[in-house]
Amino acid sequence: MFAPRSLGLALLLGLLPLTASADDRTLDVVAPWEITGLDPSTSGYVFGRMGIAETLVDTDDDDQLSPGLATDWQVDDDDLTWRFRLRDDVTFHDGSPLTAEAAAKSLEHAWRKPGMLDSAPITAIEADADEVVFHLNEAFAPLPALLAHSTTLILAPDAYGENGDVRELIATGPYRLASLAPPQRLTAERFDEYWGDAPAIEQTSYLAVGRGETRALMAESRDADIVFTLDPASRARLTRNDRLSIHAEPLPRTIVLKVNAGHRFLDDQRARQALSLAIDRSGIAAGLLRHPEAAAAELFPEALGAWHLGLDASEAQDLERARELLAELGWEANGDGILERDGESFRLTLRTFSDRPELPLVATALQDQWRDLGVDLEVAVGNASEIPSGHQDGSLEVGLMARNYGLVPDPLGTLLDDFGSDPDNMGGDWGAMGWSDADVASWLATLRHDTDPEVRSELAGRIATRLNEAMPVIPVAWYQQTAAVGTHLEGFSIDPLERSYRIEALRWAE
Amino acid sequence: MTSLTLSRAPSRWRSGLRGLLLQRLFQAGLVAWMVGTLTFVLTRTLPGDMAYRIAAGRYGHDMVDSAAAEAVRAELALDQPALGAYLGWLWDLLQLDLGRSLVSGEPVIHELWHQLGHSLGLAVMAVLLSLLIGPPLGLLAGRKPAGLLDRGSELAASVLRALPPFAVGLLLIMLFSVALGWLPAAGHGRFAHSVLPALTLALALAAVSSRVARNAMAEVSQSAYYAFSHTKGLGARLSFLRHGLRNAALPVVAYLGVQFVYLIEGVVVVETLFAWPGIGHALVHAIVARDVPMIQGTALVMGLMFVALNTVVDLICHWLDPRRREA
Numbered sequence: 001m002f003a004p005r006s007l008g009l010a011l012l013l014g015l016l017p018l019t020a021s022a023d024d025r026t027l028d029v030v031a032p033w034e035i036t037g038l039d040p041s042t043s044g045y046v047f048g049r050m051g052i053a054e055t056l057v058d059t060d061d062d063d064q065l066s067p068g069l070a071t072d073w074q075v076d077d078d079d080l081t082w083r084f085r086l087r088d089d090v091t092f093h094d095g096s097p098l099t100a101e102a103a104a105k106s107l108e109h110a111w112r113k114p115g116m117l118d119s120a121p122i123t124a125i126e127a128d129a130d131e132v133v134f135h136l137n138e139a140f141a142p143l144p145a146l147l148a149h150s151t152t153l154i155l156a157p158d159a160y161g162e163n164g165d166v167r168e169l170i171a172t173g174p175y176r177l178a179s180l181a182p183p184q185r186l187t188a189e190r191f192d193e194y195w196g197d198a199p200a201i202e203q204t205s206y207l208a209v210g211r212g213e214t215r216a217l218m219a220e221s222r223d224a225d226i227v228f229t230l231d232p233a234s235r236a237r238l239t240r241n242d243r244l245s246i247h248a249e250p251l252p253r254t255i256v257l258k259v260n261a262g263h264r265f266l267d268d269q270r271a272r273q274a275l276s277l278a279i280d281r282s283g284i285a286a287g288l289l290r291h292p293e294a295a296a297a298e299l300f301p302e303a304l305g306a307w308h309l310g311l312d313a314s315e316a317q318d319l320e321r322a323r324e325l326l327a328e329l330g331w332e333a334n335g336d337g338i339l340e341r342d343g344e345s346f347r348l349t350l351r352t353f354s355d356r357p358e359l360p361l362v363a364t365a366l367q368d369q370w371r372d373l374g375v376d377l378e379v380a381v382g383n384a385s386e387i388p389s390g391h392q393d394g395s396l397e398v399g400l401m402a403r404n405y406g407l408v409p410d411p412l413g414t415l416l417d418d419f420g421s422d423p424d425n426m427g428g429d430w431g432a433m434g435w436s437d438a439d440v441a442s443w444l445a446t447l448r449h450d451t452d453p454e455v456r457s458e459l460a461g462r463i464a465t466r467l468n469e470a471m472p473v474i475p476v477a478w479y480q481q482t483a484a485v486g487t488h489l490e491g492f493s494i495d496p497l498e499r500s501y502r503i504e505a506l507r508w509a510e
Numbered sequence: 511m512t513s514l515t516l517s518r519a520p521s522r523w524r525s526g527l528r529g530l531l532l533q534r535l536f537q538a539g540l541v542a543w544m545v546g547t548l549t550f551v552l553t554r555t556l557p558g559d560m561a562y563r564i565a566a567g568r569y570g571h572d573m574v575d576s577a578a579a580e581a582v583r584a585e586l587a588l589d590q591p592a593l594g595a596y597l598g599w600l601w602d603l604l605q606l607d608l609g610r611s612l613v614s615g616e617p618v619i620h621e622l623w624h625q626l627g628h629s630l631g632l633a634v635m636a637v638l639l640s641l642l643i644g645p646p647l648g649l650l651a652g653r654k655p656a657g658l659l660d661r662g663s664e665l666a667a668s669v670l671r672a673l674p675p676f677a678v679g680l681l682l683i684m685l686f687s688v689a690l691g692w693l694p695a696a697g698h699g700r701f702a703h704s705v706l707p708a709l710t711l712a713l714a715l716a717a718v719s720s721r722v723a724r725n726a727m728a729e730v731s732q733s734a735y736y737a738f739s740h741t742k743g744l745g746a747r748l749s750f751l752r753h754g755l756r757n758a759a760l761p762v763v764a765y766l767g768v769q770f771v772y773l774i775e776g777v778v779v780v781e782t783l784f785a786w787p788g789i790g791h792a793l794v795h796a797i798v799a800r801d802v803p804m805i806q807g808t809a810l811v812m813g814l815m816f817v818a819l820n821t822v823v824d825l826i827c828h829w830l831d832p833r834r835r836e837a
Binding site for chain 2: 034036037041042045114115181182183184185207208209210211213214217218220221222223253355382383384385386388389391392404407417428429430
């Protein structure tokens with residue numbers, strides 16, 4: 001007769017030998033980001049982070065530029081010709097040597113596709129003996145930082161098809177791609193002819209898992225050794241698991257308010273300062289983002305070095321001072337507690353979008369906090385494109401968004417886009433609007449060509465200070481990268497620039 | 511068995527078949543046109559600028575500005591009138607060309623082929639698992655209506671069907687991966703990876719099919735012809751095999767057709783939860799990135815699959831039930 005339950009059980013038991021524990025000595029990394037394909041212009045970040053492909057310029061543990069496939073670099077006196085000298089002991093995963101021709105060819109492919117290099121004033125990339133030479137039509141000091149970005153990964157000539165498509169991932173990293181199943185999975189194995197120190201871990205895998213709940217459960221069940229990006233509820237639970245250690249690190253991606261400084265309510269910097277002073281950043285960070293250390297009193301977190309001022313978020317809130325500033329500007333509270341001037345209420349519309357689910361939450365918190373100041377804020381949750389289009393047609397009043405200042409180790413490229421070095425035409429889609437400051441423009445212009453580290457560091461501090469005074473964009477919070485790591489792994493750390501998972505530094509605990 | 515029946519009575523088996531198939535073929539054409547048109551209209555009317563969405567899908571949110579969006583708009587001719595794009599799609603479809611993905615640039619048919627294999631594998635395993643669990647349980651329960659097994663399986667079926675597949679999946683991961691450590695929580699590559707997603711789908715399918723089988727069996731066991739088979743001296747086993755099974759199977763198989771709707775909807779959720787690289791997962795991502803050719807292709811394949819599966823169900827019922835052939 002039928003015995004359905006025992007049948008089902010037998011079926012399940014029959015499968016058991018097929019399941020392996022996480023101790024099969026493959027390092028399993030799980031993260032939310034999918035692999036679109038082989039091309040560095042779309043999925044380079046995965047290959048860079050997994051140690052499969054490398055860039056000419058690397059970053060060290062302090063997030064400063066350091067030699068990668070290039071040992072050193074310099075710019076000619078005219079500031080228009082950059083030379084990157086290559087390592088001479090590097091082989092690609094197919095055994096062919098890394099030559100200047102190969103690197104120049106690879107960078108030329110990267111330059112022709114959307115990515116970091118198209119924001120630089122490059123006219124030609126060529127090989128000269130053991131150097132890759134960039135010709136520019138105007139000075140551009142942050143070029144080495146761009147060459148640390150994952151869209152500029154160096155691949156072998158045979159990696160490319162005739163039309164420039166990447167057909168095979170032949171790179172130089174300590175790991176070699178073993179299998180790729182887009183959009184979710186790749187495996188890699190240690191590359192024994194690697195030029196640098198051999199990593200301790202031999203096999204790795206990467207799996208893109210979109211759901212936060214699933215990722216957290218994979219950490220708990222040890223299906224994954226490292227899980228990136230934990231949702232707040234799961235993070236609290238995983239913290240109590242003594243087989244896991246939880247890591248968090250602020251990222252240079254900042255939640256900012258883009259303010260229309262051309263608007264008649266907001267054209268005086270005191271009005272923008274008042275709005276900033278009325279924000280309870282610690283409350284938003286602890287209550288909504290569940291990371292008290294995420295509160296951001298300035299745009300740039302510590303990972304960005306000289307750009308970071310070290311301001312205290314708890315001192316950035318002062319409601320009394322905010323009221324005084326607005327009173328100076330002629331605003332008076334009416335019977336409902338809303339500020340009025342010349343018969344007009346202080347009413348603004350804030351646009352934000354739900355692609356990043358925390359933004360609408362933060363927007364409603366701001367609505368509440370600004371109400372205490374007497375500002376009536378309407379929140380419109382729409383689509384990310386409404387902020388750049390509102391910038392272009394001038395209809396945006398306030399926008400809440402996330403901006404990544406650490407796409408490359410030097411935020412200058414992003415700042416040139418966002419603020420600009422032309423005093424008559426400042427601002428950008430995701431930056432200042434209706435705002436100009438001749439000093440900032442000239443400092444940014446100097447940073448474009450001056451390569452002296454001391455000058456750069458000083459100007460970085462000056463720009464950060466001025467931006468913090470004038471508030472063309474108002475910082476609210478920093479994003480946090482979080483990771484759950486099995487205690488059977490040693491040597492884990494998070495790269496705040498998200499360039500690398502630092503797998504080379506990991507080893508199995510004995 | 512089919513071939514046996516065919517060779518024994520080919521003309522009887524075939525009667526009514528042509529009409530059935532023609533009708534389904536017409537349906538398939540209609541579904542293809544309607545699904546394509548609807549997805550086209552819906553994606554065009556979704557809020558947000560398509561060019562920004564596609565640029566974000568290609569290069570990531572951090573790299574999108576109005577320049578990138580304008581480049582995408584120019585490359586894909588998104589500023590052209592919608593009617594032209596629609597007619598172009600229809601013309602390509604008539605030539606069986608589904609176009610290329612706006613995000614990856616790969617031919618849609620190529621991507622679908624890859625994903626459809628994963629989804630079909632999962633769906634077939636889910637249906638087989640559900641058939642192993644549901645109908646046998648239902649038949650057993652139906653032989654003794656209101657017995658302990660009947661009551662117990664009714665409760666279990668109600669709970670399982672009421673829970674969304676997302677919740678069932680999470681509970682299964684907690685039990686089999688986190689607590690017991692028997693099966694991997696998510697991912698793909700090994701056979702063991704497919705067990706939990708298939709089981710998630712199978713449990714809800716089995717919940718319905720066990721109840722359908724139970725009701726069918728209860729009805730059969732109370733029928734006059736079943737009582738007569740006992741009276742004429744057949745034992746419980748032979749009565750069941752000769753007179754019970756085929757009669758009870760009909761509603762179970764017919765219901766399977768209805769349940770494919772659940773399967774298709776469940777696949778979308780389950781694949782996302784278990785990071786399974788199938789067609790449901792692809793559909794979700796295509797919608798987020800406004801990848802219109804991918805959305806149209808995916809919806810089209812799902813719609814046609816539904817018609818095809820229902821045709822198979824019809825054919826099985828046609829074979830099981832001789833009364834239909836004379837009709």
